[in-house]
Amino acid sequence: MGTSELNMTGELELNEIYCMDCVLGMQKISNNTIDLVVTSPPYDDLRDYNGYHFEFEKIAQQIYRITKNGGVVVWVVGDKIKNGNRSLTSFKQAIYFQEIGFNVHDVMIYEKRNTPFMRSNAYTNCYEFMFIFSKGSPNTFNPLKTKTVRQGKEKLVANKKTDGVNNKVWGELNPEKTLTNIWEYAVGLGGSTNDKIAFQHTAIFPEKLARDHIFSWTNEGDLVLDPMNGSGTTCKMAKLLKRNFIGFDISQDYVNIAKERIKLIEKQPTLNSLLLV
Ligand SMILES: C[S@@+](CC[C@H](N)C(=O)[O-])C[C@H]1O[C@@H](n2cnc3c(N)ncnc32)[C@H](O)[C@@H]1O
Numbered sequence: 001m002g003t004s005e006l007n008m009t010g011e012l013e014l015n016e017i018y019c020m021d022c023v024l025g026m027q028k029i030s031n032n033t034i035d036l037v038v039t040s041p042p043y044d045d046l047r048d049y050n051g052y053h054f055e056f057e058k059i060a061q062q063i064y065r066i067t068k069n070g071g072v073v074v075w076v077v078g079d080k081i082k083n084g085n086r087s088l089t090s091f092k093q094a095i096y097f098q099e100i101g102f103n104v105h106d107v108m109i110y111e112k113r114n115t116p117f118m119r120s121n122a123y124t125n126c127y128e129f130m131f132i133f134s135k136g137s138p139n140t141f142n143p144l145k146t147k148t149v150r151q152g153k154e155k156l157v158a159n160k161k162t163d164g165v166n167n168k169v170w171g172e173l174n175p176e177k178t179l180t181n182i183w184e185y186a187v188g189l190g191g192s193t194n195d196k197i198a199f200q201h202t203a204i205f206p207e208k209l210a211r212d213h214i215f216s217w218t219n220e221g222d223l224v225l226d227p228m229n230g231s232g233t234t235c236k237m238a239k240l241l242k243r244n245f246i247g248f249d250i251s252q253d254y255v256n257i258a259k260e261r262i263k264l265i266e267k268q269p270t271l272n273s274l275l276l277v
Contacts, residue, residue, distance in 0.1 A: 014223070017235055017247035017262070019255040022227035023055060025248040026062035034066050035139070035222035036243075038213050038234045040076040040205055043089070056093060059227065064100050066225075070139030072217040073102065076110060076205055078128035081119070094131045102133035110209060111184040114191065130183070130213075142216055145176040185209055193233070195261050201231035201254055210237040218243055232258025239265055 012018065012028050042054055063073055075097070077090045098104050108130040115126045156171040185191065185206040189199060192206040210233045214224055220242040226234035229247030235258060238245035249255050 012246060014244045014246065015239070017229055017232060017249070017255055017258045019250070019252045020248045021250055022248040023058045023062055025246075026059075026066055026225075026227060029066045029225075029246075031065055032068045032071075033223065034063075034225045035068055035071050036214065036218045036224045037063055037067065037071075037073040037227065038076075038210050038224060039074070039226045039228050040203070040230070041093075041228055042203070043078055043080055057096065060093070060097055060100060063227065064097075064102060064135070067135045068139070069136050071135050072105070072138050072140075073097070073131075073133040074213045074217070075131040075133065076128055076209070077131070078125075081125075084121075090129045090131075094129075094133075097131070097133045102135060103137075104131065105134040105138060106132040106181055108132060108181040108183065110205070111182055113184055113186045114188065130209075138217060140217055140219055140222075142219070143178040144212055144216060146179055148174055148177050151175055183209065183212065195231075195264060197257055197260055198231040198233070200257055204231045204233055207233055207237055210234045211241065214238055214241050214243055229258055230254050232261045236261050236265060 012025070018025055041056070041059070067073060075093065077093060079087045079090050081087070094104060094107070110128045110130050112126050112128075115124060118124050150173050152173060153170055154173055155168040156173075157166045157168055185208055187206060189196065192198070192204055198204050214234070214237050218224060218241075221244065223244045223246070224234060224238040225245070226232075226247045229235060229249040231254060232247060235245040235247045239262060247255075247258060249258065
């Protein structure tokens with residue numbers, strides 16, 4: 001990253017986590033600076049929850065302003081269910097992001113492998129949304145791949161003529177294919193992370209979720225922001241993947257946890273030793 005790009009974060013340092021209202025924090029960042037936002041807002045307890053302010057529209061507008069053309073935002077969100085009624089806040093927020101200029105590039109599902117939540121008169125909810133907003137077409141897409149079921153050589157259809165005859169020829173089957181847009185993760189200790197300290201925060205998302213998005217939508221040296229950084233999952237994964245990061249959280253306790261997790265990387269620096277594969 002060149003010096004001019006560093007200057008675009010104003011008085012903020014790269015690779016730092018700040019205790020700050022994210023609207024104020026983002027106001028310090030120049031237009032078109034951030035390659036990727038990976039974040040999860042507080043769900044539905046919208047204002048003055050635990051003493052902090054969550055001003056969704058202002059946050060969305062700032063995110064739009066500072067995201068680069070071709071940059072991407074991953075907005076991980078679920079709905080609260082009150083008196084049997086789903087809030088649909090997730091969709092209201094997504095529609096707002098679209099109204100202020102983002103493309104809704106995809107609506108992905110984060111499926112939780114082990115979910116304790118049950119309702120007596122509805123199926124157990126096991127997912128949250130991962131809205132993928134982009135400012136124009138994404139600059140980067142490094143698709144994650146999975147092995148295909150059938151491997152090796154097979155007679156494949158080729159060269160179908162107007163007479164309807166299929167001429168089959170031997171061909172190599174594709175050994176891998178791009179993942180679908182439903183991603184499943186284990187949650188809890190040993191699932192979301194091995195960092196016990198992270199669980200002092202009640203609403204973390206899995207490290208692998210952050211890792212997979214950072215890998216997909218950025219390249220080494222790019223700048224990743226989590227404006228509602230919580231226990232610091234996004235920043236930790238950005239550091240491990242050699243991306244630059246900035247995090248904001250309104251709670252000093254959470255900022256302390258996040259900084260501690262970054263320090264843990266320095267003690268145990270390889271990606272494989274930190275990630276549950
Ligand atoms: C769902 S949690 C994020 C958890 C995070 N993804 C993780 O893995 O640890 C939402 C966070 O937003 C923070 N928050 C709420 N309002 C904020 C604001 N205005 N500015 C910055 N952070 C805020 C809360 O303190 C909370 O830690």
